[in-house]
Amino acid sequence: MSLTAVRPRTDAAPQTPTQRADRPRRSVVLLVFILGVLSATSSLATDLYLPAFPQIADDLNAPESQIQLTLTAVMVGLALGQLVIGPLSDQLGRRKPLLVGIAAFTATSLLCMVVQSAEVFTAVRFVQGLAAAAGMVISRAVVRDTFDGESAAKFFSRLVLLVGLAPMLGPLLGGQLLLIGPWQLIFAVLGAAGLAGFALVFFGLPESLPTGQRVRQEPKQMLRHFGRLVVDPRFIGPALTMALSFAMTFTYISAFSFVSQEEFGATPQQFSLIFGINTLGMILGNQVNAALIGRMHTTRRLLLGLAGALVSVAVLLALHLTGLSGLVSVTAVLFVMMFCTGLISPNATTLAIVSQPASSAGSASALLGTLQFAIGGTLASAAGLHGGTTMASMVLVMLVTGLAAAGVFAVTAARGHTR
Template sequence: MSLVSARPRLTSRPAAEAGQARTPRRSVVLLVFVLGVLSATSSLATDLYLPAFPDIAADLNATESQIQLTLTAVMVGLALGQLVIGPLSDRWGRRRPLLVGTAMFALSSLLCMTVTSPEMFSALRFVQGIAAAAGMVIARAVVRDTFSGDAAAKFFSRLVLLVGLAPMLGPILGGQLMLIGPWQLIFAVLGVAGLAGTGLVYFGLPETLAPQDRTRRDPVLMLRTFGRLLRDPRFIAPSMTMALSFAMTFTYISAFSFVSQEELGATAQQFSLVFGINTLGMILGNQVNVALISRMHTSRRLFVGLIGATLSIVALGILGLSGTAGLIEVTVVLFVMMLCTGLISPNATTLAVASQPSSLGGTSSALLGTMQFAIGGILASAAGLTSTGEATLTSMTLVMLATAVTATAVFGIATARGHTETAA
């Protein structure tokens, strides 16, 4: 049975409002796969080419900082793209913006193979980030259209399980591609992935936003909608929690390569192994979240994840202050932190998107994603504000602890005031 043939059931909201999805199991599995591939595209766009930085810099006669700016360009594109694409999906439905986004991602990826300057490279990477944002923001909106409550949390956990493989395998796959060809081969693979995503959307994803639920918004009204969402404590509390916890995780992702190799004596291969192990921790955390769905409320699962992540970072700080921070000890602590992250992300996302009606699914998802990348990316860069301009274990730990504590405080205050009851 194809997913397209299951369209009436996927777009039936009564079942979702009851927190149950009556979608056939086979269709759910296909939906997880399609949305997972689309969501993972952004991770591949940022992680796959990391091992190629030196080769790209040499080929384009660029400095390392210029090549690093191409990563920033993708992040900016991801943040801004969601603000635009989310509302468009509320107006035109989910499929058309997705088809345009995946096709644009494929084209921009292939054009990256032809760049002759770092400036041209950054511009194309910015476009690539905007295109990749379509998969991220609309995937969340599709889940909002189809599921709610615990059913949505369970689906998000399955989705993050698949998406979590991208940051784990991305650098490893990129390194292997460098062994068999030039760095342009990486972007050829990304182009093929974009074309595959276009095919998956066209043949495997039905429209989940009914015509009567679509909304037309002019720019002024759109800004007012964003303003209303920012003033809605049911939305802003889990969204800020998500953004701050993402800053915690992204600080680790962006800084640990240097910290592990310069301070802890790891080789590049050992760093890749540690990175993969910790990503497995996040995947395991998502499965723990699924197991707890029938036993624990969404808000409580999120709070457990926040507390666990904060305590693990405190342990990391103790290791650093005591001088006992070795690669194995730090890996164990970070594994626990990433496991707890597996409890944070799906539940915070569920609470945020479930607080709004389906007609605002794309807009609310866009604002959530923009906050995540903008706030998370800016705060994570604070780890590099040292005398040498490079992140250290101490600076990394301080930023991670500050963001984790703040995220816990934000959500704790919101819970105490009764602003997290949407997904009950």
């Protein structure tokens, strides 16, 4: 199979939804692979070093909350980076900003290997997040360039399946790397992943946004455009829903390394295995979502995921309050929650992105990602602010953010329906 098999539209004439969806199967598979690798590399930046949190805290002589802050720094970098790179890709095309971003990601991965303090580590991770944003925001924009409607939803489900392997395998790989070397080895692997992504894009991903469809916007125009998106309930409803539900999930991601190892006595390798099992739940949820396409409306699939996730977090709270929480019981409930997350992400993304025209897909994708990582990363850090990270603080933040996600979607969906 030639890498040049993927040929998104190259002329200036817009395609109909039928034309976009009617693509050779091997081209779609290859496009899923390339975009999946790009998005997965960004996910690895957050997940690969999770088992090393206690080790990094000891090595850099820093408190737990400060090491958790390095994860928040990546999230903020991802948020701000998407806000800039998304509109830039609407103006310059997808390939150039993507290649520059991947190159910067590779360089910062190598810099993380030589940091000597938690403060410098946090700063470098912030820049790494800025660079990693290119892969995430432009991948979604390429999908919008290429597909419409339920075809986009189906592609996003396939994409999330591949991307979901990163958070599942990332901590597992990170835990194994800690058996053969120090935590710096993890960032060497990230650098190698960046180089592989650069090669895939350079040789295998043609430009998907024709010159005639590119939109040059001045900063004031960009701000007005973002303002229009913010007041459009068809976009802001699913976007905020995704951001708040991500905060719920990201609280678990950032806190459970400490909770599992310090409260339940798990080893780094056991934590990695548990994290992988729970991520498998998200992948299974994604596949159920794909199977429901055409049988259940996108909005109903999203609501089903939100309801299931909320019930799961409520059970976690009940386990903690009754003193029945343990490594096995908590893992089982988190598995169900992550399964439901697999129904939330692709449907919220589809509702938000497809509500906008293709010419502004980069900007819409940028604001979606910015809200996701800025809100998700910031709220999740609350779990470690007072007295360190505990099971109680983790579950409390997850419950509040989950309830907020459901409430926001209920209000904005109603507004969008009456509009």
